[in-house]
Amino acid sequence: MKKNKDLAVLLLTGAVMLSLALFAWFSPAKQYSDSERRALALFPALNSETVLDGSFTKDFETYSQDQFPLRESFRRLKALSVRYLFRQKSNNDIYVADGHVSKLEYPLQENMLDHAAGRFNHIYEMFLAGADVKTYFSIVPDKNYFLAEANGYPALDYKELVALMRSKTEQMTYVDLFYLLSQEDYYRTDTHWRQECIRDVAAELAAAMGAQHSGEFTEVTLDVPFYGVYTGQSALPLKPDALTYLTSDVLEAAKVQYLGDDGFWREGSIYDLAAAEGKDPYDLFLSGAEALITIENPLAETDKELVIFRDSFGSSITPLLLEGYAKITVVDIRYIQSDFIGAFLQFDEQDVLFLYSTMMLNSSTALK
Amino acid sequence: MLFSGIPFLYYFLPCTLALYFLAPKGLKNTVLLAMSLLFYAWGEPRYVLLMAAVIAVGYVFGLLIGRTRGTGAAKLFLTAAVTTFLAILGWFKYSGFFAENFEALTGVALAIPKVALPIGISFYTFQIMSYTVDVYRGDTAAQKNPVTLAAYTAMFPQLIAGPIVRYVDVEKQLEHRTHSVAKASAGVRRFTLGLAKKILIANALGELCDIFRASDDKSVLFYWMYAVAFMLHIYFDFSGYSDMAIGLGKIFGMDFMENFNYPYISRSVTEFWRRWHMSLGSWFRDYVYIPLGGNRRGTARQLFNIFVVWMLTGLWHGAAWNFVVWGLFFAVLLVIEKLFLLKHLNRVPALSHIYVLFAVLVSFVIFNAADMTQAMGDIGGLFGAGSIALSSTEAVYELRNYGFILLIAIIGATPLPKMAATRLQETEGGAKVLAVAEPVVLVALLLVMTAYLVDGSFNPFLYFRF
Numbered sequence: 001m002k003k004n005k006d007l008a009v010l011l012l013t014g015a016v017m018l019s020l021a022l023f024a025w026f027s028p029a030k031q032y033s034d035s036e037r038r039a040l041a042l043f044p045a046l047n048s049e050t051v052l053d054g055s056f057t058k059d060f061e062t063y064s065q066d067q068f069p070l071r072e073s074f075r076r077l078k079a080l081s082v083r084y085l086f087r088q089k090s091n092n093d094i095y096v097a098d099g100h101v102s103k104l105e106y107p108l109q110e111n112m113l114d115h116a117a118g119r120f121n122h123i124y125e126m127f128l129a130g131a132d133v134k135t136y137f138s139i140v141p142d143k144n145y146f147l148a149e150a151n152g153y154p155a156l157d158y159k160e161l162v163a164l165m166r167s168k169t170e171q172m173t174y175v176d177l178f179y180l181l182s183q184e185d186y187y188r189t190d191t192h193w194r195q196e197c198i199r200d201v202a203a204e205l206a207a208a209m210g211a212q213h214s215g216e217f218t219e220v221t222l223d224v225p226f227y228g229v230y231t232g233q234s235a236l237p238l239k240p241d242a243l244t245y246l247t248s249d250v251l252e253a254a255k256v257q258y259l260g261d262d263g264f265w266r267e268g269s270i271y272d273l274a275a276a277e278g279k280d281p282y283d284l285f286l287s288g289a290e291a292l293i294t295i296e297n298p299l300a301e302t303d304k305e306l307v308i309f310r311d312s313f314g315s316s317i318t319p320l321l322l323e324g325y326a327k328i329t330v331v332d333i334r335y336i337q338s339d340f341i342g343a344f345l346q347f348d349e350q351d352v353l354f355l356y357s358t359m360m361l362n363s364s365t366a367l368k
Numbered sequence: 369m370l371f372s373g374i375p376f377l378y379y380f381l382p383c384t385l386a387l388y389f390l391a392p393k394g395l396k397n398t399v400l401l402a403m404s405l406l407f408y409a410w411g412e413p414r415y416v417l418l419m420a421a422v423i424a425v426g427y428v429f430g431l432l433i434g435r436t437r438g439t440g441a442a443k444l445f446l447t448a449a450v451t452t453f454l455a456i457l458g459w460f461k462y463s464g465f466f467a468e469n470f471e472a473l474t475g476v477a478l479a480i481p482k483v484a485l486p487i488g489i490s491f492y493t494f495q496i497m498s499y500t501v502d503v504y505r506g507d508t509a510a511q512k513n514p515v516t517l518a519a520y521t522a523m524f525p526q527l528i529a530g531p532i533v534r535y536v537d538v539e540k541q542l543e544h545r546t547h548s549v550a551k552a553s554a555g556v557r558r559f560t561l562g563l564a565k566k567i568l569i570a571n572a573l574g575e576l577c578d579i580f581r582a583s584d585d586k587s588v589l590f591y592w593m594y595a596v597a598f599m600l601h602i603y604f605d606f607s608g609y610s611d612m613a614i615g616l617g618k619i620f621g622m623d624f625m626e627n628f629n630y631p632y633i634s635r636s637v638t639e640f641w642r643r644w645h646m647s648l649g650s651w652f653r654d655y656v657y658i659p660l661g662g663n664r665r666g667t668a669r670q671l672f673n674i675f676v677v678w679m680l681t682g683l684w685h686g687a688a689w690n691f692v693v694w695g696l697f698f699a700v701l702l703v704i705e706k707l708f709l710l711k712h713l714n715r716v717p718a719l720s721h722i723y724v725l726f727a728v729l730v731s732f733v734i735f736n737a738a739d740m741t742q743a744m745g746d747i748g749g750l751f752g753a754g755s756i757a758l759s760s761t762e763a764v765y766e767l768r769n770y771g772f773i774l775l776i777a778i779i780g781a782t783p784l785p786k787m788a789a790t791r792l793q794e795t796e797g798g799a800k801v802l803a804v805a806e807p808v809v810l811v812a813l814l815l816v817m818t819a820y821l822v823d824g825s826f827n828p829f830l831y832f833r834f
Contacts, residue, residue, distance in 0.1 A: 001800070004803065005553075005802070005803045005807065006550050006552075006553035006554075007553070008803075008807040009556055009557060009810060010552055010553050010556060012807045012808075012811050013556050013810055013811055013814060014556075016811050016814060017377070017378065017381075017382065018382060020818070021378040021379070021382045024379070052414065054411075054413070057369075061374070061375055064373075064378070065374055065821065065822055068374060068378075071822055074818060074823065075822060075823045077816060078819035078822070079823075087772035088772070088773070089768055089769040107584055107762075152768060153765060154765050
């Protein structure tokens with residue numbers, strides 16, 4: 001019996017290792033990981049310089065991980081092992097609670113808040129201080145505000161975060177949104193809030209800025225499954241979210257222009273339906289990562305203008321504010337240097353809203 | 369190259385096994401040497417020449433000592449060889465430490481260039497040094513074939529993190545070794561279990577230690593979790609590596625000495641060191657302690673010898689004061705045990721276990737600190753120094769997050785799983801179950817570990833730095 005067992009050990013382990021090895025050596029390389037939304041490492045440059053400085057072996061390590069056969073299945077196996085075999089509460093800081101997937105955001109990084117507030121104040125001093133504008137500041141809580149502490153995960157001190165940010169932006173009128181939101185207002189598999197659930201948030205902001213807001217929209221649910229960013233990161237088998245957007249006569253009549261990388265404006269739309277079927281369906285809203293967008297409202301009953309400095313949470317709420325303005329300019333200082341904004345935008349008689357999520361504020365190095 | 373990496377498991381190892389088993393008997397050592405040099409060059413391309421030089425020195429002096437054995441010249445050659453090895457080790461490992469302390473004492477800065485520590489230098493210099501000493505003592509003949517000696521010194525399974533294999537122990541196997549299904553199967557089993565200890569347990573506990581170190585929310589609970597986690601981490605990391613080395617050795621027909629024997633069940637520190645890093649302990653015993661006189665020259669001299677050996681043991685682990693203190697900490701405990709404590713410990717088994725675990729826990733807190741200031745801070749933290757809270761949100765969360773792994777590690781550090789498997793094997797039904805289950809479990813483990821590696825990032829073994 002022992003002889004058979006020994007033979008079985010050798011044959012089984014040998015067969016598995018050899019099969020995977022041959023698969024790894026001869027499989028064509030993949031360029032991109034849809035689930036992780038990143039380019040995969042390719043075979044590194046092999047020459048005397050890269051060998052001697054050690055970069056070849058280091059890069060080969062990454063290449064061998066990225067291009068390993070059945071990579072997604074192995075990532076899932078690891079996620080399931082972490083969760084069910086080793087009973088760990090999170091995998092790569094991703095956790096599941098109350099049917100939602102989220103990423104731990106902890107601890108509070110005051111230096112990041114300083115940096116964010118520094119950028120906002122820089123913009124204020126440079127463009128807004130002497131201009132006839134009203135400036136508002138609002139913070140969007142991330143999902144962890146509702147999920148983390150309630151489920152035994154470490155969470156940011158949100159009170160402290162808000163207090164610190166308010167104290168650093170005293171020249172702006174703060175609009176509280178926390179009390180209007182709950183975990184149901186967010187996608188289960190993604191970081192973002194659901195547009196169809198934030199009408200009250202839009203109403204609150206509009207009211208604070210004295211803008212008209214009827215709140216009348218038509219819901220349209222797309223026939224595509226929305227696997228949010230946490231689906232790939234968690235590697236767990238998750239059910240998709242539904243992707244719904246709100247439209248109205250105002251939004252259908254809107255004229256939207258995006259500033260291209262070449263410095264020229266191009267026409268677009270509020271909702272990018274092609275993007276909804278792409279790698280990141282949340283790009284449905286204002287086409288995702290864009291430095292500068294102008295949205296004109298030909299049906300406006302006012303000449304009020306709004307400038308929104310925002311992160312990705314701003315993409316889905318901006319359309320809901322259009323009714324109250326003749327024009328909204330959307331600025332993302334992750335993709336355009338603050339100092340250059342003046343070349344595209346005159347500040348005069350506008351409402352200016354700084355709308356940022358707690359995640360961005362607590363990790364603000366991207367703000368330029 | 370790391371055993372616990374995709375390049376090793378799915379590129380290097382299959383190629384090496386294929387070449388090795390296809391090679392005729394007379395070329396097997398050559399294949400092993402060539403692949404070992406490639407294995408080393410993968411991480412340290414420039415230092416392959418240094419290792420080759422060390423082997424060359426060992427080879428030449430081995431021959432010279434062998435030819436002149438019994439004469440004064442042999443002693444001279446041995447002195448020259450040992451001095452050369454220690455000089456190389458000293459330059460690459462200790463020159464910075466020496467310069468730093470010399471400057472602190474005298475204010476004079478020495479212009480010693482900063483050199484990177486070659487991986488595994490402490491292991492391979494100790495191996496080749498013991499070879500020359502053994503030739504001098506007449507315990508073995510000088511190896512005339514440079515390929516055989518180089519294959520012994522550079523053999524990749526134990527090259528960079530031990531166990532410290534002595535030439536006399538594998539001399540015959542280097543020339544004539546047998547390969548069998550039973551031996552290879554035992555090797556695969558041992559290697560896979562070692563890999564699981566490293567990837568599934570040690571790495572997870574290492575993460576917990578990193579989380580603790582980065583946390584601003586430390587508490588007494590967190591300090592204890594860290595200390596326990598590191599104590600288990602270093603055991604599973606290092607013994608896992610030794611298991612892999614021993615397993616690979618068996619696949620290639622070699623029998624390396626055991627390096628660990630459930631050290632955390634010890635009832636005295638003396639016993640602990642008979643069970644922990646056994647190849648290093650016996651090396652210092654045979655090549656330092658006994659030549660210094662051991663216990664043959666009276667109690668005072670014996671105590672002095674113990675302190676010398678343990679200071680060197682500390683320094684062997686790293687060129688920093690916390691390693692010296694770590695070694696001397698054990699020296700003090702061993703002396704106390706030798707003088708009076710040992711006989712009392714045997715009478716109170718439960719207390720003796722607690723004493724050993726606590727002493728070892730404190731020692732590893734010192735061991736893993738960046739410096740003595742941090743070590744003292746960490747030890748203080750265990751007892752609430754600095755008015756820290758008893759518990760914290762993060763500590764409680766991490767306890768829930770890593771609690772099950774800690775439990776597995778604690779049970780896995782005892783002989784209980786092995787005893788259970790042995791008992792099962794002894795019953796007829798159990799043997800049948802194991803015959804089916806064992807290959808399946810090993811393959812399942814291999815797949816789960818591959819999943820961790822595919823998803824994971826670079827995570828080197830602790831003992832690579834020694």
